[in-house]
Each structure stands twice: as structure tokens, then as C-alpha cells.
Amino acid sequence: xxxxxxxLYLYKRLNTxxxxxxxxxxxxxxxFSESLMLEFPVISNQLPWMGMAYGAYRDKRPFLPDGTxxxxxxxxxxxxxxxxxxxxxxxxxxxxxxxxxxxxLEKEFREKK
Amino acid sequence: MDQxxxxxxxxxxxxxxxxxxxxxxxxxTMGEKPKPTMVPTERGTVLFLDKYEFKSPPQNWAxxxxxxxxxxxxxxxxxxxxxxxxxxTFMYDxxxxxxxxxxxxxxxxxxxxxxxxxxxxxxxxKQEKVILGGKDAIALSLEGENxxxxxxxxxxxxxxxxxxxxxxxxxxxxxxxxxxxSQEPFDYYEVFVQSFKFLKKDFYETFEEELTxxxx
Numbered sequence: 413x414x415x416x417x418x419x420l421y422l423y424k425r426l427n428t429x430x431x432x433x434x435x436x437x438x439x440x441x442x443x444f445s446e447s448l449m450l451e452f453p454v455i456s457n458q459l460p461w462m463g464m465a466y467g468a469y470r471d472k473r474p475f476l477p478d479g480t481x482x483x484x485x486x487x488x489x490x491x492x493x494x495x496x497x498x499x500x501x502x503x504x505x506x507x508x509x510x511x512x513x514x515x516x517l518e519k520e521f522r523e524k525k
Numbered sequence: 526m527d528q529x530x531x532x533x534x535x536x537x538x539x540x541x542x543x544x545x546x547x548x549x550x551x552x553x554t555m556g557e558k559p560k561p562t563m564v565p566t567e568r569g570t571v572l573f574l575d576k577y578e579f580k581s582p583p584q585n586w587a588x589x590x591x592x593x594x595x596x597x598x599x600x601x602x603x604x605x606x607x608x609x610x611x612x613x614t615f616m617y618d619x620x621x622x623x624x625x626x627x628x629x630x631x632x633x634x635x636x637x638x639x640x641x642x643x644x645x646x647x648x649x650x651k652q653e654k655v656i657l658g659g660k661d662a663i664a665l666s667l668e669g670e671n672x673x674x675x676x677x678x679x680x681x682x683x684x685x686x687x688x689x690x691x692x693x694x695x696x697x698x699x700x701x702x703x704x705x706x707s708q709e710p711f712d713y714y715e716v717f718v719q720s721f722k723f724l725k726k727d728f729y730e731t732f733e734e735e736l737t738x739x740x741x
Contacts, residue, residue, distance in 0.1 A: 414622065414623065414624055415620070416624075417623075417624030418620065418623070418624040418690070419624075420624065421626065421689060422729075422732065422733070422736070425736050425741045426736070426741060427741075447637075449623065449624065449625065449630075449634055450624075451624070508728055508732075511732060512732075515732075515735060515736065515739065515741075518739070518741060519739060
């Protein structure tokens with residue numbers, strides 16, 4: 413999250429909107445966003461249709477040893493301007509890879525325009 | 526006929542073996558030695574992977590280098606005589622905590638995250654605006670204790686404006702609660718920081734140029 417926040421000025425130049433999605437409730441996310449000084453929206457998706465739609469289910473047991481629900485893993489997706497899913501990667505995001513991918517996507521979009 | 530085919534086969538194998546030895550021999554003679562991470566210069570500095578130049582601390586300091594990405598770019602560590610955790614580390618970190626491009630805002634946020642996981646109750650003892658290598662910077666002095674773990678720490682951090690981003694230099698000295706801090710490691714850190722030069726454009730500088738070229 414912090415890394416995306418750091419790169420926001422580059423995402424803006426790439427005409428990209430960053431969105432965070434979490435199963436946490438809106439109040440928790442509000443404090444989470446404030447504590448990290450996030451400058452992009454974070455969506456609360458408690459009924460996890462979004463995580464399901466984007467296939468972010470974990471392949472591990474859905475509960476941590478302490479009983480905490482843990483149904484979804486971290487997944488980064490890039491949706492292009494036509495709504496087509498162009499990039500999917502699980503785990504910690506690789507921001508440099510994402511930035512290069514977005515640059516190529518923007519170039520591709522401009523060529524086709 | 527069979528004999529002839531066999532003979533050709535043996536010759537072919539021999540040729541292949543010779544060729545293989547030739548290739549391997551070629552590899553052995555042509556293979557370059559891996560370049561050392563730090564190369565000394567006539568100026569009393571070292572070149573680090575041709576990316577940075579700085580005055581390194583004495584040889585009893587261990588080099589810390591990121592191999593698979595992580596929290597810092599490069600650093601040094603000195604295990605000092607005394608009870609755990611008597612040691613000092615300093616490093617260059619190109620992605621310090623926070624996202625703000627404003628030095629003051631970044632410094633404020635940085636202090637809420639720095640050494641957070643250690644449980645050290647950290648306080649800023651001094652904060653001042655400085656110029657470092659011709660760049661605007663903020664110097665932070667911090668100190669704190671964690672009596673539950675019998676540890677205390679003293680840090681000096683520089684947050685430096687580099688183009689559109691902020692990079693940092695961080696030195697932290699750890700001591701048991703009854704230990705005394707020593708100045709010498711901080712002196713080596715200051716020499717490291719003051720001598721630090723960027724020899725190449727980093728990823729973000731190059732990327733921004735590419736964006737400009739692309740009209741973005």
C-alpha cells in the first residue's frame with residue numbers, strides 16, 4: 413500500500429487509478445488509510461464478490477491458527493481502459509514491473525487510438 | 526557395412542567429445558571473474574556496483590547487501606563488544622517509509638513507522654533542515670528504550686529529496702538498557718553519508734524520462 417502511495421505521481425502520469433480492496437469494514441479501513449496516509453480509495457467489500465470475481469481465493473486453509481478468517485490472498489490486477497483484465501499477480505506487488513507494464517499498456521492504447 | 530557405420534559413429538562421438546572439451550575449455554578461459562561489489566578508488570572511496578561512490582567504514586564492519594529486494598539498498602553492520610544487542614548498523618535506503626514527496630510531511634510520517642516493530646518508545650531529540658550533496662534534506666536524531674526487552678536505541682536519519690522522490694540514510698545503534706552509546710560508529714556513518722554520490726540514474730529517474738519521451 414505504501415509503495416503504491418509513493419508511486420501515485422507516476423500512476424497519475426500513466427492515467428491509472430489505484431484502488432485497494434479489502435474485506436475489512438469501512439470504519440477499520442478509514443483508520444487504516446489514515447494511519448498510512450493513503451491518497452487513493454480503499455474499497456470495503458465485506459461480502460467478497462469482488463475477491464471472488466477476481467479469483468483472489470487462497471489455496472490454503474481459510475482460517476489462521478488463531479481462528480482469524482483468511483479467505484483471500486493478496487492479488488494485484490490491472491484492468492485496461494476497455495475493462496479487460498491485463499495483469500494478474502499474487503503476493504507482494506512488484507511496483508517496478510507494474511509501472512513498466514502500465515507504460516507499455518498506455519503506449520499500446522495510444523497506438524490503437 | 527555395419528563396421529563402417531560403427532566406425533563413423535565412434536569418430537562422430539570423438540568429434541563431439543573434442544568439440545565439447547573445446548567449448549568447455551573456451552568457457553574456462555573466456556569466463557570473467559565476478560566483479561567485486563566494492564572497488565576501491567584513488568580518492569579513498571569505493572565504487573559500489575558502479576552505482577554509488579562513498580567512503581566505507583573500516584573492514585571490521587560487515588557489508589549488508591540486498592539480494593532479493595527488501596527494505597534497503599546497501600548497508601554496514603558492526604557487532605561491538607558488550608552484551609546483546611550491542612551493535613550499530615547504517616544503510617542507504619531508497620524507499621523510506623511513507624509516500625509524501627514533501628520532506629516535512631514525510632519526516633512526520635517516518636517517525637511513526639521507524640523501529641515500530643522493535644517496541645522501542647522512540648522520541649525525536651532533534652530535527653533540522655540541512656543540505657546534503659547539494660540536495661534538500663531533513664536530519665532526524667531519535668532515541669528510545671524498550672525496558673521490557675532491556676534494549677535501547679539511538680538513531681540518526683537523513684531524509685533527502687532526490688528529484689521527485691525521497692531517499693534516506695539511517696544509522697541505528699543498539700545497546701542494553703545499562704549500556705552507553707559510542708560516538709565513533711556515528712562518525713563513520715557521517716563520513717559515509719557526506720561522501721555518498723549517485724553515479725547512475727536510478728529506476729525512477731529513468732522511468733520518468735521514458736514517460737516524458739512518451740508524452741505522458
